[in-house]
Amino acid sequence: MSAAHALQRQFKELAKHPVPGFRVTLKDDNIFVWEVGIIGPPGTAFEGGYFLATMKFPSDFPFNPPTFNFNNKKFFHPNVYPEGDKAGELCVSILHPPSSDETLGERPEEQWNPARNIESVLISIVSLLSDPNCSSPANVDAGVLYRKDRPAYNQRIKDLVTESKKDIPPDLVMPTSEKDFVMKPPPTEDEDDSFLWDDAGDDDYDDDEDMDFDEGSDDDVGVEDDEH
Amino acid sequence: MTADTTEQPERPTDQEILDHIKTIQQEEGITNAAFVSEKMNFDGLRAEYATGLQVFRDKIEHIASTCSAMRTARKDGNCFYRAMSFRYCELLWEKAGTPWAEAVWKRAEASTEFVKTGGYDWTIIEDFWDVLKEAMTKKDDPAKLLEDFQNGYTSDGIVTWLRIAVAAYLRANREIYEAFILDSYPTLDEFIKDQVDPINVEADQIQITAMANLLGVRIKVANLDPTSTPDGINYHDMEPMDPLPVDDQTSIVLLYRPGHYDVLYPNA
Numbered sequence: 001m002s003a004a005h006a007l008q009r010q011f012k013e014l015a016k017h018p019v020p021g022f023r024v025t026l027k028d029d030n031i032f033v034w035e036v037g038i039i040g041p042p043g044t045a046f047e048g049g050y051f052l053a054t055m056k057f058p059s060d061f062p063f064n065p066p067t068f069n070f071n072n073k074k075f076f077h078p079n080v081y082p083e084g085d086k087a088g089e090l091c092v093s094i095l096h097p098p099s100s101d102e103t104l105g106e107r108p109e110e111q112w113n114p115a116r117n118i119e120s121v122l123i124s125i126v127s128l129l130s131d132p133n134c135s136s137p138a139n140v141d142a143g144v145l146y147r148k149d150r151p152a153y154n155q156r157i158k159d160l161v162t163e164s165k166k167d168i169p170p171d172l173v174m175p176t177s178e179k180d181f182v183m184k185p186p187p188t189e190d191e192d193d194s195f196l197w198d199d200a201g202d203d204d205y206d207d208d209e210d211m212d213f214d215e216g217s218d219d220d221v222g223v224e225d226d227e228h
Numbered sequence: 229m230t231a232d233t234t235e236q237p238e239r240p241t242d243q244e245i246l247d248h249i250k251t252i253q254q255e256e257g258i259t260n261a262a263f264v265s266e267k268m269n270f271d272g273l274r275a276e277y278a279t280g281l282q283v284f285r286d287k288i289e290h291i292a293s294t295c296s297a298m299r300t301a302r303k304d305g306n307c308f309y310r311a312m313s314f315r316y317c318e319l320l321w322e323k324a325g326t327p328w329a330e331a332v333w334k335r336a337e338a339s340t341e342f343v344k345t346g347g348y349d350w351t352i353i354e355d356f357w358d359v360l361k362e363a364m365t366k367k368d369d370p371a372k373l374l375e376d377f378q379n380g381y382t383s384d385g386i387v388t389w390l391r392i393a394v395a396a397y398l399r400a401n402r403e404i405y406e407a408f409i410l411d412s413y414p415t416l417d418e419f420i421k422d423q424v425d426p427i428n429v430e431a432d433q434i435q436i437t438a439m440a441n442l443l444g445v446r447i448k449v450a451n452l453d454p455t456s457t458p459d460g461i462n463y464h465d466m467e468p469m470d471p472l473p474v475d476d477q478t479s480i481v482l483l484y485r486p487g488h489y490d491v492l493y494p495n496a
Contacts, residue, residue, distance in 0.1 A: 002381060006355055013351065062352075063384040063427065081243075091242050098428045113425060114356075114388045117349050136242060 003061040007031045010118050019119055021126045023172070032057045036068075036122065037169070040161060042178050044130035045154045049161035050168040051075070051129075053090075055118075065095045065112035068125060072163065076156045078132040078143035091138040094124055263383040264314045264374065267297040267493070283454050290460030291450060291483065291492070298483060299491040305428035308482070308489040309387040312439065312447065314377055315480045315491050317363045321373060324366045328476035335444040335472065336364065339393050346396030353392055359385035388427060394435055395424045397442040408434055430487065433464075440466040446479040450492055453485070 008031055014024050021041065027033040034055040040046030052071040058064045070080060073088040081089045093110040137143030145153045168174065270292040277284045291298075299314065301307035316332075323329045340357055344350055363376050363386060376382045398405050398420060406416045413419040423429055431439075440447045447466040455462075464484075481492040 006352070009351065009355075060380050060384070063380065063388070081241075086243060096242065096246060098426045107422060111426065114384070114427060115348055115353055115392060115425070117352050138241065 003057065003059060004031050006062055007057055013117075014119055019123065020175070022122055023169070024122075027054065032059075032061075034066075037167070037172075038126055038129065039172075039175065040164075041126060041130055042175050045157040046129050046161060048174065049164040050172070050174070051160070051164050052167050062114040062116075064097050066118070066121075068092075068095060072160070076139070076142050076160060077129070078134050078137040078139055078146055079128060080138055080142075082139040082141070086138075089138075090125065090128075091136075092125065092128055092133070094121055261300070261302045262378060263302050263310055263380075264377045264491070265300040266374065267299055269297060270295075272300075273298070281454055283456050284452065287452050287461045291452075294460070295481075295492050295494045297493045301488075301490055303488055305430045306384075306387045308431035308436065309390045310377070310383060311482055311489045311491045312436075312480055313360070313363075313386045313390060314373075315482075316443065316445065317373055319478060319480065320364050321366045321370065323476075323478065326476065327474045328472065328478055331472040331474050332443065332445060333364070336360075339397070339442055342400050343393050343396040346392070346399060348392055348396075353389065356385045356389035356392065360389045384427070390439070391424055391427065393442055394438045395420045397438050398424065398434075401438075401441075405434060405438065431489075436464075437466050440468045441470065444468045444470065444472040446471075446477060448479045448481045449484045449489070450481065451484050 011024070011026070011031065011034070018024075021039055023037040023039070025035050025037075027035045034057075036053045036055050038051040038053065040049035040051065054069050054071060055066050056069070057066045068090040070088040070090065074082075075088055076082070077090075079091050081087055081091060093106045094112060094116070096106065096111045098111045098113065132143070132146060134143045134147060142153070142156075145156070270288060273288050273291075274285070277288060299311070301311040301314075320329050320332060343353070343357075359382050363373065363382060367373070398416060402416050409416060409419040413422070419434075423432070424435060436447055436449065446468060449464045449466070451462045451464060453462075465479075481494055483490045483492045
């Protein structure tokens, strides 16, 4: 068992059951470097945007957290470093290594934990986009603008959205309503996943999961559905 | 910067704080120390307390006369889990094939059942169980166990598994344990989120008691504290509520001083 094995399993799971809101691919086939495309959540200032980021996993994953860097180094957000070596890096408690030190003012439960799955981390990051944490901003100016002058803040975000549109993959249908962001039930029939890693024993897990969902209905459109 | 500087008090960035913590740990030799050390005598412990209170020095001499050796665990907040699990695996190797070892294995495997119901993502935590199982399995070379425990993935994986198993055990026995934490936490779940789940948060009496009950193994902790005692040193004896169905009373023996646990080897 190793960090690479643990990552492969999680990557495979995400590829098999994509979660609305982002797309994940590997950079240069390297399991330690993921390229994440965040789809701007409908109904927020980020709607219509597609924000590329790079998620890097340490060699001692899952005992230490990944880092998350927006490819756009000028990504304007209270929780993203605006300049210096860390420009573009997201600063959020769930990506902070666990520490019994209380200086950060974070409860340990908010910090990285090896039992977390990456999917849940990505979901938290998507929701942090439109709901920033202003108590310890990495970008003070963005934090102040967010609280003091929301229209001006939203204009800065609109600029980011415009700039990001060039990165939208051609096969991606962008969501137009919050409904499109609802979790899509897994396909009722097993898809051919022979192109993915072999991992016997996963099948039991999938069967259990299928039971938990309602029958898939036709009008429940996932954001990655290219029929629309 | 905007003109609005009065509102933001001078505060180092999160990254600066994290880097600072890392530097301190490196300076204190914490991140370089072995997860679990070779067996050693008590000279190091004597030296640590050479200028300390007489009562500590008396207790150390008592330990030195009743125990043959100790092993230190890295002081990173996981020392109880590392020290305990190392001795647990070592005993399984030493006693391989005995009814005790068989009963311990059976209990460990049964524990996975309620961990599965504990609200964790089994596809992720199964890896940690696999790591512990691998360490529990006796190999030809006894040096291999210590070598395994120096591997970060193995050592941290075992710690993670044990934390999860203790949390699941506490939840499954809520009616027994909740009363003990209500002074400091509103619910048992809050306690678990804050004191059990996070890697690097040290174990206390409740976690140790739960561990003994979970594994079915007796855990004895020699308490190196400044209270004087007629017996040389006090042992806290955590006897499982549901002991293994064997006569063997083999214990895991640990040394406790405020904030830290090591392994102790009492004379036979």
